[in-house]
Amino acid sequence: MSRASRQDLGVMQGRLSAPLNGRIQAFPGRGWKSEFALAESLELRHIEWIFEHATLADNPLGDAQDTARLAAFIETQRVKVRSVCADYFMDRPYLKASPAERADLEKVLVELVGKVRSLGARHIDLPFVDSSRIGGKSNFSCVRDFISPALKTAATLGIDICLETDLNPADFRDLLDHIAHPSCAANYDSGNSASLGYDVTEEFAAYGKDVRTVHIKDRLYQGKTVPLGEGDTDFDALFAQLQRVDYRGPLVLQTARGTLPEAQAISGYMEFLAPYFKNYLGKD
Numbered sequence: 001m002s003r004a005s006r007q008d009l010g011v012m013q014g015r016l017s018a019p020l021n022g023r024i025q026a027f028p029g030r031g032w033k034s035e036f037a038l039a040e041s042l043e044l045r046h047i048e049w050i051f052e053h054a055t056l057a058d059n060p061l062g063d064a065q066d067t068a069r070l071a072a073f074i075e076t077q078r079v080k081v082r083s084v085c086a087d088y089f090m091d092r093p094y095l096k097a098s099p100a101e102r103a104d105l106e107k108v109l110v111e112l113v114g115k116v117r118s119l120g121a122r123h124i125d126l127p128f129v130d131s132s133r134i135g136g137k138s139n140f141s142c143v144r145d146f147i148s149p150a151l152k153t154a155a156t157l158g159i160d161i162c163l164e165t166d167l168n169p170a171d172f173r174d175l176l177d178h179i180a181h182p183s184c185a186a187n188y189d190s191g192n193s194a195s196l197g198y199d200v201t202e203e204f205a206a207y208g209k210d211v212r213t214v215h216i217k218d219r220l221y222q223g224k225t226v227p228l229g230e231g232d233t234d235f236d237a238l239f240a241q242l243q244r245v246d247y248r249g250p251l252v253l254q255t256a257r258g259t260l261p262e263a264q265a266i267s268g269y270m271e272f273l274a275p276y277f278k279n280y281l282g283k284d
Contacts, residue, residue: 008277009270010046010082011039012215012254016262020055024225024257025087027055038263039079042270046082048125048252051112053091061115071118082250083123083162083213084116093132094146095139102146109150117157123213123250124154125187127164134165140178147184154183162187162213166196169206176210186210189254191217191225194233204241211247215254216273225256227265228272235273239280 014020016035017028027050028035039047049061056062060070061084074081086109094105109126116124126147128134134143147161154161164187165172176184188211193203204211218231225231255269 008251008281009044009216009273010048010250010252011035011044011266012048012085012252013050015253015255015257015266018262019257025254026050027052027059029055029058032060033073036077036079040077042263042267044079044266044270046080046250046252048083048085048250048254049081049119049121050085050087052087056088061112064115067115067118071120074119081119081121083121083125083252084112084119085125085127086112087127088112090127090130090132095132095134095142106146106149109147110153113150113153113157113159113161117159122158123160123162123185125162125164125213125215127187129164129166129192134167134175137171137174140175143175144179147179148181151179151181151183155181159183160185160212164189164192164215166192168196169198169203172203173206176207185212187213187215189215189217190233190235190238191215191219191231191254194231195219195222197221200234200237200241204245208241208245211245212249214242214247214249214251216251216269217254218256227256227258228269235276239276243280 012025013035014026014028016038017031020026020029035047051059051061060066089105092105094102097105112124150161160183162185167175172186176186186207217225218228218233219225221232253266253269258265
């Protein structure tokens with residue numbers, strides 16, 4: 001896989017480290033710096049940083065001074081941070097929170113927008129899946145209330161807040177229209193969509209123009225995350241749609257963990273994706 005195609009790929013933070021307490025996805029603790037060197041050795045160009053409640057004490061994004069030091073560190077690296085995955089709001093779901101808790105969560109999201117900008121990143125992936133799933137249209141206004149203060153700040157700083165949901169294509173389109181803000185966009189997770197049985201072409205027809213971050217993953221229909229090529233993700237259709245909408249945002253490997261060492265597994269996934277880059281994105 002050539003340097004030209006590799007430069008489009010990044011990796012979810014933690015995927016180049018051993019699992020933390022057996023979790024498939026988590027901030028990797030004090031060893032986070034080592035992932036930048038590993039990512040560079042693989043010719044990856046960016047890491048999606050994880051911001052979560054469970055490991056906040058160890059995460060530089062949890063403190064303003066530590067965030068400044070993190071920004072200075074990233075400035076020295078060839079591997080950058082282009083996006084932040086805000087799993088914090090899965091740990092503390094807004095839709096299940098009390099009024100006082102909701103006010104605090106709104107404040108945390110506003111502050112996160114400023115921190116993300118200081119890192120040189122441009123995207124926050126905000127998950128509304130699993131414990132934080134939206135559930136239906138009756139909750140759309142609540143979602144809008146949650147993110148509206150952050151969207152005001154995001155608009156001034158050039159940040160996209162990208163919603164990750166399990167909504168069907170038509171309902172996701174309706175949610176984006178309900179919020180109707182230029183800084184509110186969509187995250188597309190290829191594995192999650194496959195597990196839900198959604199059709200890639202229908203999804204991109206509904207909201208493809210608003211997709212600004214993409215997680216590359218494979219999952220079985222109604223099942224678990226599996227290595228790329230072993231699940232029900234239609235990679236040909238996905239890359240055809242990315243080509244059609246002239247997608248230029250981050251592509252982030254959020255892939256299954258297996259029996260291979262972490263860096264070796266990621267390298268194998270990159271090789272799997274090489275033909276799709278060549279055939280659809282014109283990179284060889």
